[in-house]
Amino acid sequence: MNGLERHTIAVLVDNEPGILARVVGLFSGRGYNIESLTVAEVDRRNSLSRITIVTSGTRMIIEQIKAQLQRLVPVHKVLDLTDEGPFVEREMMLIKVEGKGDVRIEALRLADIFRARVVDSTIESFVFELTGSAEKLNAFIALMEPLGLVEISRTGAVAISRGTTSL
Amino acid sequence: MSAEPISGADIVIKALVDQGVDVVFGYPGGAVLPIYDALFKQNALRHILVRHEQGAVHAAEGYARSTGRVGVVLVTSGPGATNAVTGLTDALMDSVPIVCLTGQVPTHLIGNDAFQEADTTGITRPCTKHNYLVKDVRDLSRMIHEAFYVAKSGRPGPVVIDLPKDVLFALGPYSHPEDARHKSYRPQVIPDQARVAQAVEMITAAKKPLFYGGGGLINSGAEACAGFTEVVRRTDAPCTLTLMGLGAFPAADPHFLGMVGMHGTYEANMAMHDCDLLIAVGARFDDRVTGRLNAFSPGSKKIHIDIDPSSINKNVRVDLPIVGDVGQVMAAMLETSPRAGAGLDRSEWWRHIEEWRAQDCLRYDRSCRGVIKPQYAIERLYALTRGHDVYVTTEVGQHQMWAAQFFKFDKPHHWMTSGGLGTMGYGLPAAIGVQIAHPEALVVDIAGEASILMNIQEMSTVAQYRLPVKLFILNNQYMGMVRQWQELLHGGRYSESYTAALPDFVKLAEAFGANGRRIENPAEMDDAISWMLKTPGAVILDVAVDPKENCFPMIPSGAAHNEMLLGPKDEAEQPVSEEGMVLV
Numbered sequence: 001m002n003g004l005e006r007h008t009i010a011v012l013v014d015n016e017p018g019i020l021a022r023v024v025g026l027f028s029g030r031g032y033n034i035e036s037l038t039v040a041e042v043d044r045r046n047s048l049s050r051i052t053i054v055t056s057g058t059r060m061i062i063e064q065i066k067a068q069l070q071r072l073v074p075v076h077k078v079l080d081l082t083d084e085g086p087f088v089e090r091e092m093m094l095i096k097v098e099g100k101g102d103v104r105i106e107a108l109r110l111a112d113i114f115r116a117r118v119v120d121s122t123i124e125s126f127v128f129e130l131t132g133s134a135e136k137l138n139a140f141i142a143l144m145e146p147l148g149l150v151e152i153s154r155t156g157a158v159a160i161s162r163g164t165t166s167l
Numbered sequence: 168m169s170a171e172p173i174s175g176a177d178i179v180i181k182a183l184v185d186q187g188v189d190v191v192f193g194y195p196g197g198a199v200l201p202i203y204d205a206l207f208k209q210n211a212l213r214h215i216l217v218r219h220e221q222g223a224v225h226a227a228e229g230y231a232r233s234t235g236r237v238g239v240v241l242v243t244s245g246p247g248a249t250n251a252v253t254g255l256t257d258a259l260m261d262s263v264p265i266v267c268l269t270g271q272v273p274t275h276l277i278g279n280d281a282f283q284e285a286d287t288t289g290i291t292r293p294c295t296k297h298n299y300l301v302k303d304v305r306d307l308s309r310m311i312h313e314a315f316y317v318a319k320s321g322r323p324g325p326v327v328i329d330l331p332k333d334v335l336f337a338l339g340p341y342s343h344p345e346d347a348r349h350k351s352y353r354p355q356v357i358p359d360q361a362r363v364a365q366a367v368e369m370i371t372a373a374k375k376p377l378f379y380g381g382g383g384l385i386n387s388g389a390e391a392c393a394g395f396t397e398v399v400r401r402t403d404a405p406c407t408l409t410l411m412g413l414g415a416f417p418a419a420d421p422h423f424l425g426m427v428g429m430h431g432t433y434e435a436n437m438a439m440h441d442c443d444l445l446i447a448v449g450a451r452f453d454d455r456v457t458g459r460l461n462a463f464s465p466g467s468k469k470i471h472i473d474i475d476p477s478s479i480n481k482n483v484r485v486d487l488p489i490v491g492d493v494g495q496v497m498a499a500m501l502e503t504s505p506r507a508g509a510g511l512d513r514s515e516w517w518r519h520i521e522e523w524r525a526q527d528c529l530r531y532d533r534s535c536r537g538v539i540k541p542q543y544a545i546e547r548l549y550a551l552t553r554g555h556d557v558y559v560t561t562e563v564g565q566h567q568m569w570a571a572q573f574f575k576f577d578k579p580h581h582w583m584t585s586g587g588l589g590t591m592g593y594g595l596p597a598a599i600g601v602q603i604a605h606p607e608a609l610v611v612d613i614a615g616e617a618s619i620l621m622n623i624q625e626m627s628t629v630a631q632y633r634l635p636v637k638l639f640i641l642n643n644q645y646m647g648m649v650r651q652w653q654e655l656l657h658g659g660r661y662s663e664s665y666t667a668a669l670p671d672f673v674k675l676a677e678a679f680g681a682n683g684r685r686i687e688n689p690a691e692m693d694d695a696i697s698w699m700l701k702t703p704g705a706v707i708l709d710v711a712v713d714p715k716e717n718c719f720p721m722i723p724s725g726a727a728h729n730e731m732l733l734g735p736k737d738e739a740e741q742p743v744s745e746e747g748m749v750l751v
Contacts (some may be wrong), residue, residue, distance in 0.1 A: 014350060017300065018288060029293050060480060067477035073297040073317055076351040 006056045007082040008034070008089055008159045012167055014074040015041050015049040022072055023051060030092065032065050036091075036156030048076065050167075052158045077158060079167050081159050093137045098125045099148035105111040107147045116139050125150075175200035175304045175335040179268065181310040182209045185344050188239050190230065190603055191215070192223040195324070196243025197283060198270025201335035202348035205568030215632065217605055218624040220247050222596035224325075225622070229600025232583050233558055235388055237318050238600065240267040245283030248329075253590060254326045256294040257498070260587025261411060262386055264323035266314050269296075273333040287329045296324030300388045301331065302499050304339030316695045322475040323386055326697025327670045354474060358491030363499040366446070366487055373444035373468075375516045376404040379427060379456075380456055382411030382586065383449020383473060389607065392416070392579045395448060401504060403513050405520055407435035409450050410672020411572055411586040412549060418575035424520065425529075428456040429722050430568040433731055434520055436720075439464050440728035441519065447471045449493040452482040454750075462727030482608045528720045529572055529579040530731055539689045541566065541712040542639045545573040547614065548639060551696045555609040558601045562586065562594040562618025565647035565718045570613040592621025598636045599628055609637070609700070616642040616669055616709075627681040629705045637699050638707045643714040651717045656724075656748055672709035681705035724750035 013019050020039055027034050035054040043051040055065060062080070069078045081087040095116075097107045104126075109116065111128050114136070120127035130140055136159065139154060161167075173181070179202050183191065190213045195203045206214055213743040217223040220242045227238030244250050248269040258265045269291075272281040288300045297317050299310045307330075314326040370376055378399050384392050392415040392669050399406045399422050404418050407427040416423055425432030427439055436458075439445065447469045450456070452471075457463045460482060470486040471478070472493055479488040489496055531542045559574055560583040561567040568582055576582050583601060585593040593611040602610045612619075619640055629636055676683030686695045686709070699706045721732045725747025731737075 018292065018298075021289070022292060025293055060484070063480055064477065067479070067481075071475065073349075083410050111698045 003058065004056050005020055005059060005062060005082070006054065007062050007080055008087065008157060009053045009055065009069070010079045010081055010159060010167055011051040011053065011069055011075060012077040013051060014076070015047045016074055018038070019049065019074050019079075020051070023053075023069070026068055027055075030064075030068065032061065036160050038156040039062075045060065052156070054157050060139065061165040077167055078111075084161060086162040087156050087159050088129055088162060089110050089133060090133045091134055091137055091155055091157045092129065093140075093152060093154045094119070094143065095128050095130065095144060096125060097128070097144050097148045098150050099122055101103070103147045107144060110140070110143050110147075116140065172340055173210075174201065174205070175307055175330070175337050175339060176205040176302070178329070178339060179311065179343055180205045180209055180212060180305045180339050181345075182308050183239060186237070186312065186315045188237070189407060191239045192217055192226040192230070192600065193241030193243050193248060194218075194223060194243065195221050196247050196270060198244035198272060198332050199241060199247075199268070199330070199335075201268075201332065202241060202268070202330075204360065207263070214241070215599070216628065217599075218598065218627045219414065219622065220250035221254050221592065222599070222622050222625045222628065224251050224258065224265065224267065225590075225593050225596035226600035226603070226688075227265050227267075228254065228258055228261075228593075229560060229583050229597030230604045231265060231600075232385070232597075233262050233580050233601040234604045235580060236382045237264045237266055237315055240265060242267070242269055242270055243283065244270040244287070246285075248285055248287040251288060252294055255291055255327065257585055257588040257590045257593065258325040259294050259296065261285070261585065262323050262382060263325065264318040265325035266311075266318050267325060267327045269327055269329050271300070271331040274618045274671050275333070277331065287327065288605060290566070294325075295327050297327065298327035300329045300433045301334050302478055304334050304337040307334065307339060308342045309346075313349055314340075315344070317351055317352060320352070321382075334379070355476075355490050356474065356492040356495055358472075358489050358496045358499055360499065362487060362489045363496060364503050366472075366489060367500055367504045369444055369468065369470060369487065370402050370404065370446065371511070375442045375519075376402065376444040376446065377438050378404055378406040378440065378446050378448060379409070380406065380412045380415045380448045380452055381409040381450025383413035383493050384412055387449065389579055391492070391494030391497055394494060394501060398497055398504070400502050401501070401707060402510050404446075405438055405516070407431070407438065409453070410584060411454055412450060413571060414576035414579040415583045417577040419577060424524075426571050428453075428571065429458070430718055432572075433526045433720055434523035435735060436722065436728040436731055437523045438520055439503065445469045446486070448497075451472060451478045454482070457482060458722045459599070459725055459727045462512070464728070487548045526531045526733065528675040528731075531716075535713070537688060538713045539687070539692065539710060541716055542573055543689060544639075544641060544692060544710050544712060545569050546710050547692045548613070548696055549574045550613070550732045551693060551700065552609060552611070555700070556605070556607070557609045557611060558583065558593040558598075560601060560610070560612045562596040562612070562614045562621075563591045563649065564615045564618060565643070565716075566613055566615040566618075566641040568648075568718045569641070574613070591618040595622050596625045596628075596638075597639065599625060599632075599634060600633045602636050603632070608746035610635075611637045611639050614638055614640045615647060616640050616644065617666055619648045623675070626675070626681065626705070630680045633704060635704050637705070639699070640707065640709050641712045642669070642672070643712050643716065644669065645714055649717070654717065672707050676705070676707035679705070681707060683707040683709065685709040687711040723747055
């Protein structure tokens with residue numbers, strides 16, 4: 001019962017000022033972990049946003065996090081994707097690599113293997129766009145490190161359940 | 168929608184009146200002048216002018232807790248709002264329904280560090296149940312109605328509405344409360360019937376059940392408390408209450424074991440430790456109740472009935488959670504449960520309890536002549552106020568615990584104390600709110616001389632409205648609970664806990680147009696209390712009590728329920744553990 005579990009939680013909220021501060025404040029105020037957090041409007045007509053939070057904690061803490069999120073007044077729904085069956089989780093990254101000659105060619109070759117797209121290029125640099133699981137992104141970062149990695153920007157995870165079920 | 172657009176300030180007044188508000192506790196200032204102007208022109212709302220915004224919130228809490236209605240506060244921007252923060256946090260911790268209107272600088276100045284600007288919604292976000300910043304007058308009436316709905320439904324709490332000054336001047340439409348329905352907030356009030364049935368079965372099967380009721384019962388109302396009382400009696404189980412729950416079950420009933428927790432009774436804490444089924448009703452397993460968590464009620468199954476799902480499994484794992492309004496759950500239990508005492512044999516359990524009771528854990532040294540024991544003072548206050556409709560508020564500290572131990576409550580809504588936050592300075596403004604709500608009742612603030620000074624300016628409010636509140640000060644010249652902990656944990660080094668320059672409370676009373684009297688001898692006790700009760704208007708009775716008296720029984724920090732200190736002798740034998748030292 002004391003083992004740490006990693007959970008991906010989707011939260012549907014009213015898109016109103018301060019909602020993100022409310023959610024983040026809840027996590028910091030109660031000492032919960034945030035591995036990543038993403039937010040964007042998903043329903044313009046009803047002004048709803050979806051927050052995806054990746055967090056870790058004991059089972060008891062995870063249950064608390066969900067109950068506390070549910071308690072926020074502008075929260076419509078809380079779904080623990082990790083508990084509710086199979087789901088797809090993706091993250092996007094932009095990664096800048098600097099180099100000339102062989103290392104540059106090697107970076108491009110590896111990018112191809114990872115199906116990363118080149119979204120910007122100069123004679124001495126590339127910006128790659130890569131989408132996938134956090135592990136895949138981490139693996140790509142590790143490969144780029146000796147090849148002139150200079151900057152990374154990651155979105156954090158977004159996730160959705162597989163099959164016909166919806167939030 | 169009303170046809171004619173009206174000003175934001177008029178919308179505020181109209182919305183409050185439509186919500187059934189009759190009194191507002193507040194303090195004016197630049198940003199809320201339009202509302203004060205609108206208040207001036209009407210007669211439906213009464214405004215009570217406090218002397219500090221913290222006092223306004225506590226007064227509204229006293230009003231809310233003694234009536235079961237929403238308390239309303241009106242303060243200005245900047246310092247008005249920041250001064251209200253302690254009160255709001257107090258209301259959040261104790262689940263008191265409050266709507267607090269704060270002024271704000273005009274919308275075009277927000278973020279410019281304008282005069283008396285503070286990020287009120289930012290500051291109050293963690294200390295309110297919800298808050299609003301109204302940026303458009305067209306949202307104003309809806310947000311106010313929503314705020315009342317949020318404040319009083321589910322687990323109640325404080326809601327702030329931040330009102331920029333230009334919004335108060337702007338003209339806009341008014342919408343009625345019935346047009347407002349919150350988009351998403353729907354707390355679960357009706358319990359799952361199957362779980363209720365399972366709970367009844369568990370209670371019937373238990374050999375050593377114990378009911379543990381809390382403030383949720385009071386919040387749910389008198390009917391919920393009556394239902395709880397009936398359930399306890401029908402199942403012939405013992406019952407204990409938290410500090411916040413006092414009054415939810417009649418103290419005179421033999422099923423009642425007294426308060427539970429750090430300064431609860433021996434029988435209540437031992438029963439909690441030894442029971443085989445613990446039924447928590449509107450209580451939240453606070454650390455003052457549980458003591459050391461890994462030794463908490465080790466042999467029991469646990470049922471937790473609460474309206475707030477986040478209270479369940481927060482501190483203590485329970486076997487059967489029931490989410491719902493405790494009043495509804497009690498009613499459902501009574502429908503499902505067998506008639507009184509059918510086939511129940513609790514005699515063995517009661518025999519144990521009677522043994523614990525025989526310890527007489529609240530005993531104190533009555534032999535001292537010439538020194539007033541604080542326990543004695545409260546005992547006499549209790550005895551001499553029988554026959555009055557008496558409401559008690561307290562400050563925070565030893566006097567509060569003695570009041571909880573020695574003043575007995577038979578009805579809900581008559582006991583107002585700061586439980587969760589432990590706010591010194593709560594009692595006097597709370598007493599003001601109670602007295603405003605119940606002008607004919609006897610309202611006593613059982614206070615300590617240190618706490619009372621934290622909001623003593625409210626004596627001016629008492630004077631202005633000629634409120635007959637009685638301040639019963641147990642004056643031991645120390646921050647008594649601090650002193651007690653320093654004695655137990657810090658080698659008797661009484662660092663800064665002695666008040667060297669106390670005011671003359673009799674003269675202080677007189678300065679505010681009230682009556683004051685000081686007593687130092689137990690022989691004067693009854694006469695002084697009778698004098699206090701029959702003196703019209705506000706009274707300060709300054710009772711000089713034994714400065715060295717400690718509050719027992721006590722579960723020291725980091726100890727379990729069966730490791731209570733019953734008196735000074737135990738204290739010497741069982742020093743507090745090092746783990747206990749770091750706990751609060």
